[in-house]
Amino acid sequence: MFTIFKRELKSYFTQPTAYAIIVIFLLFSMALAFTFGKFIAVGDASLEWSFLFWHPWIYMLLAPAVGMRLWADEQRYGTIELLGTFPISTWKVIIGKYLAGASVWLIALLLTFPIVLTVNYLGSPDNGSILSGYIGSFLVCCTFLAITMLVSAFTRDQVVCLIVSVSICVLMVLGGYDDVTLQLAKIVSPSVLEGITALGVWSHFSSLSRGLFRFQDLVWFTSLISVSLLGTSAILSAKRA
Amino acid sequence: MIEVVNLTKQFGIKRAVDNLSFTVKKGEVLGFLGPNGAGKSTTMRMVTGFIPPTAGEAKICGISIVDSPAEAKKRIGYLPESAPLYNDMTVTGFLKFCAEVRGLKGTAKKEAVERAIETCFLTSVAQQAIETLSKGYRHRTCLAQALLHDPEVLILDEPTDGLDPNQKYEVRQLIKRLGETKAILFSTHILEEVEAACTRAVIVDRGIIVADGTPAELLAQSGTGSLTDLFRAVTTRDTEVS
Numbered sequence: 001m002f003t004i005f006k007r008e009l010k011s012y013f014t015q016p017t018a019y020a021i022i023v024i025f026l027l028f029s030m031a032l033a034f035t036f037g038k039f040i041a042v043g044d045a046s047l048e049w050s051f052l053f054w055h056p057w058i059y060m061l062l063a064p065a066v067g068m069r070l071w072a073d074e075q076r077y078g079t080i081e082l083l084g085t086f087p088i089s090t091w092k093v094i095i096g097k098y099l100a101g102a103s104v105w106l107i108a109l110l111l112t113f114p115i116v117l118t119v120n121y122l123g124s125p126d127n128g129s130i131l132s133g134y135i136g137s138f139l140v141c142c143t144f145l146a147i148t149m150l151v152s153a154f155t156r157d158q159v160v161c162l163i164v165s166v167s168i169c170v171l172m173v174l175g176g177y178d179d180v181t182l183q184l185a186k187i188v189s190p191s192v193l194e195g196i197t198a199l200g201v202w203s204h205f206s207s208l209s210r211g212l213f214r215f216q217d218l219v220w221f222t223s224l225i226s227v228s229l230l231g232t233s234a235i236l237s238a239k240r241a
Numbered sequence: 242m243i244e245v246v247n248l249t250k251q252f253g254i255k256r257a258v259d260n261l262s263f264t265v266k267k268g269e270v271l272g273f274l275g276p277n278g279a280g281k282s283t284t285m286r287m288v289t290g291f292i293p294p295t296a297g298e299a300k301i302c303g304i305s306i307v308d309s310p311a312e313a314k315k316r317i318g319y320l321p322e323s324a325p326l327y328n329d330m331t332v333t334g335f336l337k338f339c340a341e342v343r344g345l346k347g348t349a350k351k352e353a354v355e356r357a358i359e360t361c362f363l364t365s366v367a368q369q370a371i372e373t374l375s376k377g378y379r380h381r382t383c384l385a386q387a388l389l390h391d392p393e394v395l396i397l398d399e400p401t402d403g404l405d406p407n408q409k410y411e412v413r414q415l416i417k418r419l420g421e422t423k424a425i426l427f428s429t430h431i432l433e434e435v436e437a438a439c440t441r442a443v444i445v446d447r448g449i450i451v452a453d454g455t456p457a458e459l460l461a462q463s464g465t466g467s468l469t470d471l472f473r474a475v476t477t478r479d480t481e482v483s
Contacts, residue, residue, distance in 0.1 A: 003341040011329050078325035082386070084291040085321075086342045087314040240292045 004088075004096030005103075008070070012104050021066055022108045028058050029112060039115075045123025047130050051115055052209045055137040056201050059144050060173045064165035066104055067148030068158045070097045071232070075156035084240065094232055098149060105141045109134060129211020136208025139221040140201050144169045146228035153235040176200015242267050242394055242424030243288065248297035250283050250448075257283045259448035260297070267393070270420035272439035273428040276476050280448040281428040282322050285398050288426070289319045301394050315343070318387030322398040324380045328372035332363055332382050335371060339386045357385035362411065377408045384412070388419075395419060397427035401434065413438045432468040435459070446476040 012018035029051065033039045037050035044050070074080040083093055119125050148165040155161050174180045175196045184193055197203070204217040243265040250258040258280040265271045275281050286292045288299045290306045290313060299306045301313040327335055336357055340350045358367050361381040366374060371382065384400060400416065401409045409431075416425060416438045429435070435442045436456045444452040444459075452459060452475050456468075463471035 003338065007327070007330075007338050011327070014329050077328070078321060078323045079327055080325075081286070081291055081321040082319075082325055082339075085289040085314060085317065085319045086339070087311045087344075088342055089311070 001088075001092040001096045004093050005100050008097050008100030009103055012066075012100065017066070017069070018104050018107075021062055021104060022111060025058060025062055025108045026111060029054060030115070032058075033115065043123075045119055045125040047115065047119060047125070047133055048209045048211075051112075052133040052137055056140050056173045056205060059141045060169035061166060063105070063141050063144035064148040064151075064162050064169060066101050067145045068152055068161040068165065070101060070149050071152040071236070072156055072158045072161045076158075080236075090233055090236055094149075094229055094236075098146065098229060101145050101149070102142050105145065106138065109138055109141075126211060129209075132211045132213050133209040135213075136205050136217075139208070139218075140205050143201070143221055143224050143228075144172075146225040150228040150231045150235070153232045153239075172199055172201050174200075176202035178202075242269075242302055243271075243396075243426055244298075244300040244303075245284070245288060246298045246300075248284060248287055248299060249295045250280070250287060250292070251295040257448055258287070258294075261445070261448065261450060262297075263443055263450065263453070265394075265424045265426050267424050268421060269441060270416060270425045270427070270439045272435045272442035273426060273445065274430070274432070274435065274442055274472065275428075275445040276478070277430075279445045279476070281445060282398055284445070285319075285396050285426070285428065289317055289396055290314050315390070316393050318390065318392035318395045320384050320387045320395075320397040320400055322402075324383035326371045326379060326383055329370070331368055331370055332374070332378075332385075333358070333367045335382065336385055336389060340389050343390045345390065353389045353391075357388050360388060360415065361385040376403045377405060380404060381408075381412075384415075393423055395423050395425045395427075397425065399428055399430070401429065401431065409434075432472060435468060444472060444475055451475040 032054040033047075033051040037054060039050040042050060071080075074083065084090075116127075116130060119130075120127070144165075147168055148161065151165045151168070152158075152161045155164075177200065181193065181197055181200075184196065188196075204220045207214050207217055245261060245263050248258055248261045249256070261280075261284060263271070273281050273284070283292070287294045288301075288306065290310045293307065301316050304313040304316070306313040327338075330338065333354060336354045337350065340353050345353050358364055361384050363378065363381055363385060366378050371379065374382065380400070380403060384397070387395060387397070397416070401412050404412060413434060416427060419425060420438070420440070427438075439456060441453075441455050442459060443450050452462065452471065454462065459468060459471055460466055463474070
């Protein structure tokens with residue numbers, strides 16, 4: 001498993017993918033924090049609204065870009081046939097690949113440390129809730145990554161994978177967003193609306209970004225991730241049969 | 242070493258491999274012949290454990306590939322048809338990765354990689370990125386991957402496809418040499434290869450074995466002394482398949 005992880009992570013960094021993703025993520029997260037996020041103007045020593053709020057919006061477009069090649073490429077270049085005949089279980093390969101993708105994001109998130117230093121320099125924020133916010137942000141990203149991995153098991157085409165996964169992630173971000181929910185409430189029945197908002201990330205992310213660590217949110221994120229990874233395994237074995 | 246018993250694969254309504262049985266013993270090189278679409282690659286994919294058989298069984302050194310795939314796979318070296326590789330890696334990097342996945346560590350890994358590079362004449366491109374290699378080198382890199390762990394069984398899907406005549410000759414010599422101590426199953430369209438490298442050959446057509454014997458026996462069976470005539474007589478042309 002570690003061997004797979006190492007290869008995938010190295011592959012992200014020998015190709016421009018990881019650098020492009022990290023740079024774009026840093027640019028957008030900072031730009032949004034200082035413009036629409038009014039990081040300076042509000043004068044609030046927290047990162048909840050100014051910085052972390054924007055993360056799901058960036059992830060919904062960028063997380064699939066990291067995950068799309070994980071299985072699509074293996075299938076396109078036939079290297080899946082090598083992996084399938086090595087004495088290693090598919091499950092270990094899935095975990096190894098997933099952790100490599102997640103590590104790219106962990107690095108990207110860790111590189112946002114200047115804003116944490118800045119907010120500590122300018123005021124005295126609650127660093128516990130900042131940490132909790134970061135964990136929430138990472139969990140949202142990992143969820144999107146797991147969904148992308150599931151989609152990428154279906155197709156050998158990276159572009160198809162990107163489009164489908166971005167659509168799913170956009171739905172998950174918009175689905176639970178207050179403004180959208182209010183508009184939706186006018187056209188759909190309450191039970192349908194409840195279904196849509198249940199799949200949205202906001203109710204789980206916002207409590208974490210406020211510094212509220214609820215067990216149910218952790219369960220929500222980890223179950224979505226596990227279901228996606230189990231699905232990936234099921235799709236890959238079904239494809240071979 | 243390789244025992245295939247009543248192996249069958251059904252894709253929808255199409256039966257790609259139909260009740261195929263054969264064995265390859267240690268010291269034997271079995272040539273697997275047949276027209277395109279005869280089920281050669283499908284058979285090899287089942288024997289290597291990449292796809293599950295619909296029915297039947299394949300055993301590698303007595304271990305069932307269906308029941309204990311991990312143990313059986315350890316004993317197989319496999320060269321897939323398209324010689325797939327990770328293009329972003331170097332030849333050495335790729336071989337090291339494959340050796341690690343196969344559980345080789347430290348000096349054992351280093352020696353295995355060096356030996357495979359030497360056996361497959363890859364020394365001059367060892368540090369080169371795989372995406373910059375020509376087809377012959379790509380093929381040999383993938384072949385090197387199959388030899389890393391010194392497996393008892395080698396399964397090679399068209400190992401000489403796309404190589405120039407010199408490279409073909411080298412690979413055939415290599416197969417012949419390795420065949421002295423291993424059980425080798427390799428598929429090909431090139432009939433001269435049977436005489437050049439095989440101790441035995443089977444011809445499959447539409448998933449069924451239609452001829453089986455040593456090269457000399459097959460030549461005798463042809464009546465004309467030409468394997469091509471035999472091949473054309475026992476196999477169906479894709480133009481006549483309804």
